[in-house]
Amino acid sequence: MTATTEGPRRVLASVDAAARRLGLRPGMPVAQAQGMVVDLAVVEADPEGDRAGLARLAGWCLAYAPLVALDPPDGIWIESAGAAHLHGGEAGLLMDLTHRIRAGGFHVQAGIADTPGAAWAVARHAPRAPIVAPGTQGAVLEPLPVRALRLGAETASGLAQLGLVRIGQLLATPRAPLRLRFGEAVTLRLDQALGSAPEPLPYLAPPETLRARLAFAEPIGAPETLARVVGRLTALLARDLERRGLGARRLDLVFRRVDGLSQALALGTARPSREAAHLARLFAERLATVDPGFGIEEASLAASRTEPLSARQIAAFAADGEPDPEAMGELVDRLAARLGPGRLFRAAPVESEWPERSVRRVAPLAPASGLTWPAGLPRPGRLVDPPERIDAIAELPDAPPALFVWRARRCRVARADGPERVFGEWWRSDAEVSAVRDYYRVEDRTGARYWLFRDAPAAEGGRWWLHGLGEA
The missing domain is CATH 3.40.1170 (MutS, DNA mismatch repair protein, domain I)
Known part of the structure; x- marks a missing residue:
């Protein structure tokens, strides 16, 4: 205590x-x-120490969303709109957040709702319903006690003396007598929880975060206007990044609406970048997802993650004939914005005798490991992983098949080359000590090429498999 x-x-x-x-x-x-x-x-x-610890925890929460605010002495606001999908939706974000905080030895209760007031109420007083469906906060708040509206102890006690102990009772009570007796506090908190009144929050900014901000005399909302705003923000931010010799690796774009809600977009870059036009194009791919509501009154762009980026001589672009790393980075960023970052990869070689283990996926711009595939061992253009079982007929025990059936299609072999014998990797498991594969490159009478193997010598009852298509 x-x-x-x-x-x-x-x-x-x-x-x-x-x-x-x-x-x-x-x-x-x-x-x-x-x-x-x-x-x-x-x-x-130690109130000051507690607040400092709360601030450190809030800074850690910036990994989940770009907008985080303190709610002393023991609360944190997280604006999850526009960021929840990065964590598998609201339920996934809530589960991961609470699990990781509990793993750190802390007790935590959390809730998600359309308004800060409703989220605060369900997190502290309705733990069995932590996610409030959009537009239903009124029904969820009705059975909760009036202290769930963040009212002072004296105000809550005064309401209890009048028999008003539940929020639903407040909703059914005329507002004029409440204002006369308790001032504006009760009705303001009620309106904020229901979304009828805005509640601006003092959001934190990560230390050393470079940020550009624009405020508008009149609300905006047209897509072409948002695109122009993003262009101006990226130009302002790029100028600050250049002064500090930095490039952005993660950007957070926030549109603040006139109703107090915010729309956020976040993206990452494959390489540090401060090319304003390139960064603006990345956001242009996703501006269609922004809901301006009744209008947007402020926009901000923050470089929440940066890395050093030295200046380069544009006149020497690709003078040696090699691909320009910065241009490749911009290409990867544009493809990632359209297709999703998880769909971009590069195939890298791995030291392994078995074909399906000799390649792995790496980031598109990951540095080369120095490994290469053997030039004297041709491989198919497409590897079938896992290999598919086929029925095959060979004229001699260790000869390539003369005919095989794959996916109910009969293929008569016109030409063949092999075998190429590959042994199992005995250091992986006992089952591979005696494993062996005999690979054949074959071409059927239509000109289609296949990569087949038998998983044991014919005398030992080896089975046939199809492992690749085409020619490297």
Whole structure:
């Protein structure tokens, strides 16, 4: 437990789960708590240290969304709109976030809703319904206690004296008497939770984050206008990046609407870049997903991840005939914006005797490992992985097949080459100590080429498989 001073009294600032089971609560006088629990261990509260720890946790949450704000003494706001799909949707984001925080030894409750007020309420008072469907926050809030509206203890006590203990009762009560008795606080919190009143939040910015921001005298929303705004933002940000000798690896674009909600887009680049036109084109691919609502009043672009990027001489572009790394990086970024980053890869060689193990996927611009495939061992243009079983007939025991059936199609072999014998990799498992494959390159009477193998000598009952198509 921790204690702090409130006026002339010493009161409990926080209690652990064991103390709660004994009846102790924050705000209870320390003398009363010590009378209830013998040898109660109480340490001095450290509000500044707690806030610093909360700020560090909030900075860590920037990995989930670009907009994060503190809610002292123990809360964090995360604007997940536009970022949840990066984590498998809202449910996936919530599950991963809470799991990782609990793995760090913390207790956590979380909720997602259309408004900050509704999310705060369900996170703390309705843990069984952590995700509120859009437009249903009113029905979800009705059974919750009035303190779920973030009202002060004195206000909540005054409402209880009037018999108003649930938010649903507040919704059914005329507002004029509430304002007369309690001021604007009750109705404002109610409207903020329901989305009828905006609630601006003091979002954090990562340290050393370069950011460009534009505010508009009149709300905007037309796609072509958004595209021009993005062009201006990327030009402003590129200028700051150039002054610091940096290139962007991750960019976060945020449109703030007049209703207080935000639309966010995030993207990454394959290489550090500060080419304004290139960065603007990447966002242009995704501007169609932005919902401007009743209009956008502010736009900001932040380089949340940067890397050093030295200047280059444009006149020497590709003078040696080699591909320009920066141009390749821009090409990869454009393809990733259209197809998705998970669909781009490069095939890299691996030291392995078995064909299906001799290649792996790496990032498109990953540096070369120095390995190459043997030039004297031709391989098919397309590898079938895993190999597909075929029925084959060979005229001699160790000869290539004269005919085989693959996917219900009969193929008569006109030409063949082989065998190329490949042994199992005995150091991987005992099952491969005696494994052997005899590979044949064959061409049928239509000119189609195949790569076949038998998984044991014919005398040992080897079976036939198709492992590749075409010619390298």
